[in-house]
Amino acid sequence: MTITLTENAAQRVKSFLSTRGRGVGLRLGVRTSGCSGMAYVLEVCDEIAADDVVFEQHDVKVITDPKSLLYLDGTEVDFTREGLNEGFKFNNPNVKDSCGCGESFSV
Amino acid sequence: MALLQISEPGQSRAPHAVRRAAGIDLGTTNSLIAITRGGRCETLADSDGEHLLPSVVRYTTAEVQVGAQAYAASVEDPFNTVVSVKRLMGRSLEDIRHQGNQLRYRFSAQPGTTPRIVTAAGEVTAIEVSAEILKSLAQRARAKLGGELDGVVITVPAYFDDAQRQATKDAARLAGLNVLRLLNEPTAAAVAYGLDQREQGVYVIYDLGGGTFDVSILRFSRGVFEVLATAGDTALGGDDIDGLLAEWIVANAALGSDIDDRLQRRLLRAGKRVKELLSTNNIVGLDIARPDGTAWQGKLRRREFERLIDPLIDRTLVPCQRVLRDAGLDPSQIAEVVMVGGSTRIPRVRERIGGFFGRPPHVDIDPDRVVAIGAAIQADILVGNKRDDDMLLLDVLPLSLGIETMGGLMEKVILRNTPIPAARSQEFTTFKDGQTAMAIHVLQGERELVQDNRSLARFELHGIPPMVAGAARIQVTFQVDADGLLGVSAREQTRGVESSVIVKPSYGLSDGEIERMLRDSMAHASEDVGARKLREVQVEAARSIEAVTAAYQQGGRQLLSSQEQHELQSALSRLEALYNSVDVDAITRAMDQLERTAASLAERRMDVAINAALSGHRVDEFSGQ
Numbered sequence: 001m002t003i004t005l006t007e008n009a010a011q012r013v014k015s016f017l018s019t020r021g022r023g024v025g026l027r028l029g030v031r032t033s034g035c036s037g038m039a040y041v042l043e044v045c046d047e048i049a050a051d052d053v054v055f056e057q058h059d060v061k062v063i064t065d066p067k068s069l070l071y072l073d074g075t076e077v078d079f080t081r082e083g084l085n086e087g088f089k090f091n092n093p094n095v096k097d098s099c100g101c102g103e104s105f106s107v
Numbered sequence: 108m109a110l111l112q113i114s115e116p117g118q119s120r121a122p123h124a125v126r127r128a129a130g131i132d133l134g135t136t137n138s139l140i141a142i143t144r145g146g147r148c149e150t151l152a153d154s155d156g157e158h159l160l161p162s163v164v165r166y167t168t169a170e171v172q173v174g175a176q177a178y179a180a181s182v183e184d185p186f187n188t189v190v191s192v193k194r195l196m197g198r199s200l201e202d203i204r205h206q207g208n209q210l211r212y213r214f215s216a217q218p219g220t221t222p223r224i225v226t227a228a229g230e231v232t233a234i235e236v237s238a239e240i241l242k243s244l245a246q247r248a249r250a251k252l253g254g255e256l257d258g259v260v261i262t263v264p265a266y267f268d269d270a271q272r273q274a275t276k277d278a279a280r281l282a283g284l285n286v287l288r289l290l291n292e293p294t295a296a297a298v299a300y301g302l303d304q305r306e307q308g309v310y311v312i313y314d315l316g317g318g319t320f321d322v323s324i325l326r327f328s329r330g331v332f333e334v335l336a337t338a339g340d341t342a343l344g345g346d347d348i349d350g351l352l353a354e355w356i357v358a359n360a361a362l363g364s365d366i367d368d369r370l371q372r373r374l375l376r377a378g379k380r381v382k383e384l385l386s387t388n389n390i391v392g393l394d395i396a397r398p399d400g401t402a403w404q405g406k407l408r409r410r411e412f413e414r415l416i417d418p419l420i421d422r423t424l425v426p427c428q429r430v431l432r433d434a435g436l437d438p439s440q441i442a443e444v445v446m447v448g449g450s451t452r453i454p455r456v457r458e459r460i461g462g463f464f465g466r467p468p469h470v471d472i473d474p475d476r477v478v479a480i481g482a483a484i485q486a487d488i489l490v491g492n493k494r495d496d497d498m499l500l501l502d503v504l505p506l507s508l509g510i511e512t513m514g515g516l517m518e519k520v521i522l523r524n525t526p527i528p529a530a531r532s533q534e535f536t537t538f539k540d541g542q543t544a545m546a547i548h549v550l551q552g553e554r555e556l557v558q559d560n561r562s563l564a565r566f567e568l569h570g571i572p573p574m575v576a577g578a579a580r581i582q583v584t585f586q587v588d589a590d591g592l593l594g595v596s597a598r599e600q601t602r603g604v605e606s607s608v609i610v611k612p613s614y615g616l617s618d619g620e621i622e623r624m625l626r627d628s629m630a631h632a633s634e635d636v637g638a639r640k641l642r643e644v645q646v647e648a649a650r651s652i653e654a655v656t657a658a659y660q661q662g663g664r665q666l667l668s669s670q671e672q673h674e675l676q677s678a679l680s681r682l683e684a685l686y687n688s689v690d691v692d693a694i695t696r697a698m699d700q701l702e703r704t705a706a707s708l709a710e711r712r713m714d715v716a717i718n719a720a721l722s723g724h725r726v727d728e729f730s731g732q
Binding site: 013016026027040041042043044045046080082086087088089090 | 112114
């Protein structure tokens, strides 16, 4: 069971955390909502809970809860630029279908 | 897939969460609210199916009535029923008196304060009355969208000044609404027709409402709508047409002159109905009961109706001509004409205006609703329901903004026609040694000299650390928000002391004044350049005198021979005698002379300073390492 961050994404998280001034890492998760059933959660993490799973790459901690990990296993999180926008992209092998805009997905 | 951003803990946005936004046309006679849902815009009706809400509020001891109910009572209860409150927004009692026939209410007179209308429910201000109208409209949107509104866009006439815009915002705040933006009415109409999706163009917006007429010329380019000119008549509209038809009935039905209020109202209603029917029919029959119990039957043909109203349409063409002249355009340069306001449903109006501008006007969107719809489209974008690439509309500053600098000159910080919102900073410095305070005089206008521009505000920055003249760095920041409201702040860079001012009412200028200021700046351009040059030289000369005098007193006497002292003194007094004159060349020559004479003093002072710094050290202490 693993989640990986690309180096680009890790750099971005680091700079985000240092600008913000606090936070232990990046929390990833999924929750049910949106038109295709599930949506990603991408937040700063201030506190690691007892049952959280923590991965560490490029000096950045990625925190997730065990339930979300089932949907995120094998996911690679990248930071890319598309046209004028830049942001985080989830390459998730579990996704079967996603909605047109890609904000939600199903597994 | 979509690109995601990091959120704060627990604040990830749900996908496809649509925020609730609405556009409000807060009109003189009628008001409307529109929303965008699923890419379609619609205006919202009340429980009776009426989209237009009469902009009338009635205050009784028991309740506040808004709309049709209040409108119905406006004749029997005139003092407690406020109509056309928009004409009072942001106005002082003196302004209202100037408007002439508007003084139908009892105002509690307190000069210099916001006028308060005395009603059965106590005193109310125009802002409070408008807030009631807004609340009533917002309720429709809340019911339709199922929750509190995240934000609204409210439209205002292009000629609304700052005080009137601020009053409109205050009314919205009082109604518990978050104003995303105030949008000019003609701009909203252009947006409703999608004219902002084109590359560029010059558009005429012809707005003939119930009681007011406005015509505006907009130029759209690079995402910015610029109001080139506006004109109108604040007492001309559909009501006048109803009045003409009532007169026609009186004449034709031989009703004589003893017409009471009730009959007059009945005639006006009949006139309104005939007017509306004649937009689709060629002939309309009338049946009027005379006071003596007999009846009169008549009919009116469209051709005759058109002859009746032609003089009224002619009156709207005068402002049309004026805006063209003001904008320096002829009709062939107008890309599109947009019709707004219920009276533009009359085929004759469309025909005459189309003829005047030489192209058929846009009439596809209901002219009563087009402004609200444009506002709703903007609200939907501003609240964040659209992707970033959807353009945001911008307005521009009508006149440059700046501050006064030494010599009574205006230094422009934000130039005219800059799209707003805008923020610009500029650094200024002190003029005298040890200066610890600075007066900041905020100006608006295009002229070079302070006295020719408009003064907006003054404030002072204290606590500047004492330094030699020119060493302090004062950053002055001008910020104009999307509604054209100006804030100015000054910050001393080393110690960080700060002072600021928000420029509120009296900031606004009427279009006529703006135009006059622009014209003046053209007419006086070369004169202004000369005046600026002179002031600059004078300031420079004053600075030289100041600096040389200071240097001379701090040890100059010891460093100069009596001959040199004499020369310096005479160069100084020559410049002192000249620097208030108007002869730029003479001042410049005297200043050069003084500076040449003082050069040796400066050199020697430098030598002394270096000697002082070096004495007691060995040469190799300074070499390389």
